[in-house]
Amino acid sequence: MATALSRIDPPRQPAKSECRVALVGFGTVGSAVARLLHARRDDHSLRLSHVCNRNIARKKASWIASDIYWTESIQQVLASDAHVVIELMGGMEPAHELVRTALQRGKSVVTANKQLIAHFGPELLELARENQQYLGFGACVAGGVPVLSGLHDGLAGDRIGQIRGILNGTCNYILTRIEQAGMSFEDALREAQQAGFAEADPTDDIDGQDAAAKLAILARVGLKVDVSPRQVVCRSIRNIKALDFEYAHEIGCTVKQISTAKLKGGQAYLAVEPSLVPNGSPLARVAGSQNLVVSTGEFGGETTFGGHGAGGDPTAVAVVSDLLEAARGRSRGIELPDAAVPCEFTTDQEAPHYLRFVVRDRPGIIAALGGALARCHINLDAVLQKPGHAKSALPFVITLEPCRQKQLDSALVEIAKFDFLTEAPVTMPILN
Amino acid sequence: MATALSRIDPPRQPAKSECRVALVGFGTVGSAVARLLHARRDDHSLRLSHVCNRNIARKKASWIASDIYWTESIQQVLASDAHVVIELMGGMEPAHELVRTALQRGKSVVTANKQLIAHFGPELLELARENQQYLGFGACVAGGVPVLSGLHDGLAGDRIGQIRGILNGTCNYILTRIEQAGMSFEDALREAQQAGFAEADPTDDIDGQDAAAKLAILARVGLKVDVSPRQVVCRSIRNIKALDFEYAHEIGCTVKQISTAKLKGGQAYLAVEPSLVPNGSPLARVAGSQNLVVSTGEFGGETTFGGHGAGGDPTAVAVVSDLLEAARGRSRGIELPDAAVPCEFTTDQEAPHYLRFVVRDRPGIIAALGGALARCHINLDAVLQKPGHAKSALPFVITLEPCRQKQLDSALVEIAKFDFLTEAPVTMPILN
Numbered sequence A, B: 001m002a003t004a005l006s007r008i009d010p011p012r013q014p015a016k017s018e019c020r021v022a023l024v025g026f027g028t029v030g031s032a033v034a035r036l037l038h039a040r041r042d043d044h045s046l047r048l049s050h051v052c053n054r055n056i057a058r059k060k061a062s063w064i065a066s067d068i069y070w071t072e073s074i075q076q077v078l079a080s081d082a083h084v085v086i087e088l089m090g091g092m093e094p095a096h097e098l099v100r101t102a103l104q105r106g107k108s109v110v111t112a113n114k115q116l117i118a119h120f121g122p123e124l125l126e127l128a129r130e131n132q133q134y135l136g137f138g139a140c141v142a143g144g145v146p147v148l149s150g151l152h153d154g155l156a157g158d159r160i161g162q163i164r165g166i167l168n169g170t171c172n173y174i175l176t177r178i179e180q181a182g183m184s185f186e187d188a189l190r191e192a193q194q195a196g197f198a199e200a201d202p203t204d205d206i207d208g209q210d211a212a213a214k215l216a217i218l219a220r221v222g223l224k225v226d227v228s229p230r231q232v233v234c235r236s237i238r239n240i241k242a243l244d245f246e247y248a249h250e251i252g253c254t255v256k257q258i259s260t261a262k263l264k265g266g267q268a269y270l271a272v273e274p275s276l277v278p279n280g281s282p283l284a285r286v287a288g289s290q291n292l293v294v295s296t297g298e299f300g301g302e303t304t305f306g307g308h309g310a311g312g313d314p315t316a317v318a319v320v321s322d323l324l325e326a327a328r329g330r331s332r333g334i335e336l337p338d339a340a341v342p343c344e345f346t347t348d349q350e351a352p353h354y355l356r357f358v359v360r361d362r363p364g365i366i367a368a369l370g371g372a373l374a375r376c377h378i379n380l381d382a383v384l385q386k387p388g389h390a391k392s393a394l395p396f397v398i399t400l401e402p403c404r405q406k407q408l409d410s411a412l413v414e415i416a417k418f419d420f421l422t423e424a425p426v427t428m429p430i431l432n
Helices: A002-008 A028-039 A074-079 A095-104 A114-130 A147-154 A169-181 A185-194 A209-223 A242-250 A312-328 A365-375 A405-415 B002-008 B028-039 B074-079 B095-104 B114-130 B147-154 B169-181 B185-194 B209-223 B242-250 B312-328 B365-375 B405-415
Strands: A019-024 A046-052 A069-071 A084-087 A108-111 A160-166 A253-264 A267-278 A290-297 A301-308 A350-359 A380-384 A394-404 A426-429 B019-024 B046-052 B069-071 B084-087 B108-111 B160-166 B253-264 B267-278 B290-297 B301-308 B350-359 B380-384 B394-404 B426-429
Touching: A019 A028, A019 A074, A019 A312, A028 A046, A028 A312, A046 A074, A046 A312, A069 A074, A074 A095, A084 A095, A084 A312, A095 A108, A095 A114, A108 A114, A108 A312, A114 A209, A147 A160, A147 A209, A147 A290, A147 A301, A147 B147, A147 B312, A160 A209, A169 A185, A169 A242, A169 A253, A169 A290, A209 A253, A209 A267, A242 A253, A242 A350, A242 A394, A267 A426, A301 A312, A312 B147, A350 A405, A365 A380, A365 A394, A365 A405, A394 A405, B019 B028, B019 B074, B019 B312, B028 B046, B028 B312, B046 B074, B046 B312, B069 B074, B074 B095, B084 B095, B084 B312, B095 B108, B095 B114, B108 B114, B108 B312, B114 B209, B147 B160, B147 B209, B147 B290, B147 B301, B160 B209, B169 B185, B169 B242, B169 B253, B169 B290, B209 B253, B209 B267, B242 B253, B242 B350, B242 B394, B267 B426, B301 B312, B350 B405, B365 B380, B365 B394, B365 B405, B394 B405
Parallel strands: A019 A046, A019 A084, A046 A069, A084 A108, B019 B046, B019 B084, B046 B069, B084 B108
Antiparallel strands: A160 A253, A160 A290, A253 A267, A290 A301, A301 B301, A350 A394, A350 A426, A380 A394, B160 B253, B160 B290, B253 B267, B290 B301, B350 B394, B350 B426, B380 B394
């Protein structure tokens, strides 16, 4: 087994033998991986030996080497002489079973399956360690942007206190289009689907579960906390309108889906939510389907990692980079710490806030809202109202001085009872 | 020798034994490394065992553990039981001799010495390999920004064609101050020196040799070309004036010291030079002493790495991250390819250009300059002249359509003969 043995060779004898690679899942990323391996065919250390997918007859491409074994059977892959299995099926099962069995049978694994790693990463890394195999998952977060290895290796010497980023290109594309074209959320989503930037069922993207899985992985590796994606607070971008951008611009901000993982004083806070981002922040300038991650370390300060967060080719770069690590036996890949940093998870975070209301106008509305907020000890910062809207559905914005989420939630319970609201208020934290 | 042995242990038995670290050079970075190790003292895998510096009596700090051995003798460090030597002396000798001897005696080495690695990296990496030791030099480029490991590991699967960045915080600080405060280069330099952002002798920073060393290391690791810093074209920022920013703003640009390494069609081009950067580029927004590197890969597209490029604490993060790699024996660190990508080095690059003249005004100047440029087959793009200057020293700008450096150099030879120039023209490429 070249992969396992080479890792325990002394440095003078790196494994020069060929590493056989089985690719399971031949969709956008899978075929990009095959193309990238084809483009690197002069490097004889990697050889694509097996491709596994349903309906292989439909999938076979003419440029793929003729000596590749095509199969529709995962069992054949597991029983094969491949050294590394690339898992690109997505979803939980049978991907989970495939990765477990491959590791148990002495094969290394490279995967781009963020849900699998977010939910079962520690178990699978332990299994990899027991079987002296490599488990690579750099492609799970931010596509081609090498942020996981950056946090794990390049910034290993620091103590990271916060990781914040734009981790979902679909949401960033939709929000960018609402901002640029003044369109509705629904139209922007439809456009994104037509352009191939959003899936037929976009729920996981727009409601935050996709970014939450990536954030949980980032937090495990960077903050060294033991977190499940279920502990990530998720708020949808469904209710964001073009007018939210107009009001955001008024106060020097834009709106982005922001993922934040914070560790301070033994308290961990993880959230994926639409947020107001000041124009001066590098996060404000992330365009289209790009990703950006900003880590903040106690000693190194802010470090940024940016690039293409999705797409076949950039994700294939991350997969093949992991594959090279597996084949060279250079490292054991990302290791979880022996003991996670002990912490308590909180959903109660202090921040200034943006509140957008749509009301049937009548006298006393500001007084009523101000009273409800005051009873929860929340201070108003400003009231913004742009002209040109009908009195029957009048939008306006209140910005709040920093308050805790719990205070705001209490106030919102009271506010929900007011009969002048024509729709539920939209609330977003304002980043500093 | 824990360090060497641990690297050939199988993954199940990671070296848990203490790794003794000798620190040579106790200046800004050295004392930051000691502080960071002190802050990490719960991690018993690393122990600072020796500190070597001149005048140790003056250097001893009260917070440093009392069991550290202080010495003024490099020979004592080399003869000690330290597993890893951190070289933070800077300069060529005796740093070169120290690193060579340490590796030969079976010690791993971590260094922040960019000139040493730029000039002798391949030789020293080979020596490390022969002696089965780790040589870490992540701190040599962009301080705390993990760009070297990002290029070497995270983007290993791609083919990088260009690396471009802002690699010198001193120049960026000086140019930012000229732009913001409209001050002269000399005043901005003096201010930078007083603020601790420029050294007493700033030559290497402002004339480009500092960035050239970093660029050569980036190009070796990222483009896999065998390059010496002497092959990097360097142009100084000394002649940049506040008025260059005024003209740059006119065409939607700013001025930055830009380092570029390009590999295309077997031709490599490396340069450090003041350049016009469009406001939309992330490079335009790099403020103060920050660093940013943008790599462009054939498959992954643009990837950015940004953060604090200098300073004690960020550089210490890079040093300690390498130290952890050395101590854990996780990897062999950065390895140069068995064979460099064959290429020819060129100093002749095609780009649009900015030319700024200061002249004693009289009729026919534009015609004379235009004629000289036309004879070298260079097309003018625009002529810009801002009002409010004396006719005895009148500045104006000509922008050129893309031309080769050789064409421009020929035209400049002819232009230098004109008696209406009151100073040498300033030329800069305009990035796209």
